[in-house]
Amino acid sequence: MPGGMPMLDCESVMRQLWDFLDGELTPERMAAVRAHIEMCKRCYPQHEFEQSFLDAVAARRRQHSDPQRLRRRVADALRAKGLSDA
Amino acid sequence: MPGQIMADERKLQRDREFHAEALRWLPEVTRFALSLTRDESDADDLVQETYLKAYEAWDTYTPGTECRGWLFTICRHSFYRRRLREERQVTCDDPELEALAAVAVHASARQGGYADLFARFDLSEAIDRAIAALPEAFRDVVLLVDVNDQSYEAAADTLDVPVGTVRSRLFRARRLLQEALIDHARDAGLVRAQTDAGANRHES
Ligand SMILES: [Zn+2]
Numbered sequence: 672m673p674g675g676m677p678m679l680d681c682e683s684v685m686r687q688l689w690d691f692l693d694g695e696l697t698p699e700r701m702a703a704v705r706a707h708i709e710m711c712k713r714c715y716p717q718h719e720f721e722q723s724f725l726d727a728v729a730a731r732r733r734q735h736s737d738p739q740r741l742r743r744r745v746a747d748a749l750r751a752k753g754l755s756d757a
Numbered sequence: 758m759p760g761q762i763m764a765d766e767r768k769l770q771r772d773r774e775f776h777a778e779a780l781r782w783l784p785e786v787t788r789f790a791l792s793l794t795r796d797e798s799d800a801d802d803l804v805q806e807t808y809l810k811a812y813e814a815w816d817t818y819t820p821g822t823e824c825r826g827w828l829f830t831i832c833r834h835s836f837y838r839r840r841l842r843e844e845r846q847v848t849c850d851d852p853e854l855e856a857l858a859a860v861a862v863h864a865s866a867r868q869g870g871y872a873d874l875f876a877r878f879d880l881s882e883a884i885d886r887a888i889a890a891l892p893e894a895f896r897d898v899v900l901l902v903d904v905n906d907q908s909y910e911a912a913a914d915t916l917d918v919p920v921g922t923v924r925s926r927l928f929r930a931r932r933l934l935q936e937a938l939i940d941h942a943r944d945a946g947l948v949r950a951q952t953d954a955g956a957n958r959h960e961s
Contacts, residue, residue: 682857685856685857685859685860686853686856686857687856688856688859689856689859689924689927689928689931690856690924693902693908693909695908695909716863716867716872717859717860717863719876720863720866720872720873720875721859721863723873723874723875723876724875724931724934724935725903726875726876727875727880727881727884728884728888728899728903728904728934729903729904729906730881731792731881731884731885731888731904732788732792732904732905732906733788733791733792733795734788735787735788735791735797735800736797738783738784738787741783741787741801741804742783744801744805745780745783745804745805745808746780748805748808748809749808749809749812752809752812752813753768754772754775754776754812755768755769755772
């Protein structure tokens with residue numbers, strides 16, 4: 672099939688699933704894995720499970736309650752060490 | 758005194774670079790410090806220490822290279838210097854075998870009725886505990902890649918290990934976290950109600 676995407680089997684998709692979810696594959700690989708997952712009864716649930724796991728972990732990213740206060744504190748400490756206000 | 762003026766000029770230039778290249782990453786360094794300390798006041802101390810060390814060592818920074826990774830490295834070293842060092846030797850498995858092991862974890866999750874565990878339940882505190890319980894080398898990659906959204910390459914740069922090591926540690930760490938969270942769900946009886954309802958329907 673000229674111009675078609677390489678056919679992937681389930682095992683090779685599973686081997687690359689984390690790299691795929693992390694966006695670490697080449698654009699061609701990303702497209703090929705995505706195409707397989709969308710139409711595969713075995714790989715799709717696995718993909719959903721792992722994606723929901725990564726979303727839950729990423730949601731543990733914390734925000735500082737007062738970033739401006741911290742910025743002032745760091746700036747003051749640096750100024751005391753000689754940093755000029757460039 | 759032209760020599761003095763030259764020195765002042767150089768210092769000003771150096772300080773300008775520090776502002777432009779190092780201080781712009783303050784929000785990212787803060788977020789990374791928060792994920793390491795899990796305590797805001799400890800994070801504040803750690804961020805300040807990181808920037809003071811970075812300023813002192815600014816001449817060793819190569820302009821144009823990944824400054825955020827350089828700051829993360831200083832931050833991480835400062836953090837671990839305050840704590841007892843853990844065993845740093847970790848066996849490094851084939852990342853692809855680790856990736857395949859995820860299939861087995863998912864299969865056991867489905868069997869236990871936990872296929873939608875992460876989508877359905879708020880596991881925030883259990884996730885924090887599970888990350889904290891990971892061995893240091895595994896915790897590092899999870900914090901960098903999964904919590905602080907770094908690429909494999911940026912994480913490898915910060916940790917000064919090959920990208921392949923980041924992948925294998927990351928995939929192993931994810932498996933350890935999932936197993937811990939599935940254990941937690943089982944102990945907390947998170948899906949018992951659903952399973953019982955299914956069993957009752959089956960019996961009647
Ligand atoms: Zn498949």
